[in-house]
Amino acid sequence: EAGVAQSPRYKIIEKRQSVAFWCNPISGHATLYWYQQILGQGPKLLIQFQNNGVVDDSQLPKDRFSAERLKGVDSTLKIQPAKLEDSAVYLCASSWGGETQYFGPGTRLLVL
């Protein structure tokens, strides 16, 4: 069974630029999560999708971050414009709706 796929693996941008991350969850997994992991911290939820609907986006900085999950499969997370403090690892996870979340390898973002 293929795992959660994410791309790109690394991204370096300048502040005020835009960036987008892509996630392909495990086949059949209805629930998809985006987490932000700042260096030295544990991951923190940005947004949770159930199929193509948003379940929880209370921690998403909506003035600059947006996410979508069209057709209830792949998802994209966008930052526009990026700030220095957005430097982090962006982790995508999926689950079939039960207790186990499986994580992708993450996208490492550096904002200069």
Next chain:
Amino acid sequence: GEDVEQSLFLSVREGDSSVINCTYTDSSSTYLYWYKQEPGAGLQLLTYIFSNMDMKQDQRLTVLLNKKDKHLSLRIADTQTGDSAIYFCAESQGNTPLVFGKGTRLSVIA
């Protein structure tokens, strides 16, 4: 609000047992997890325990849960250099976002 606390560092000798501790505050937590993160990698689920269990063993891993004290521990028997990583404690209520601690960096000395 929800909070998960872990000690930040642990150093053990190869072959010894490692014990990583975690405390949490949310009494409605249903599942408690241990994830492992190696440098440059994502999170690997090691094991999890349902809140009505006291103990779970899986090969070299033993999870102990004290629900009264909201204390969770992960014991790794016969620790190897390949066990060097950051270990995250996390909790959830099932199909809900995980709440993570800051992670414990385990260093195994050969």
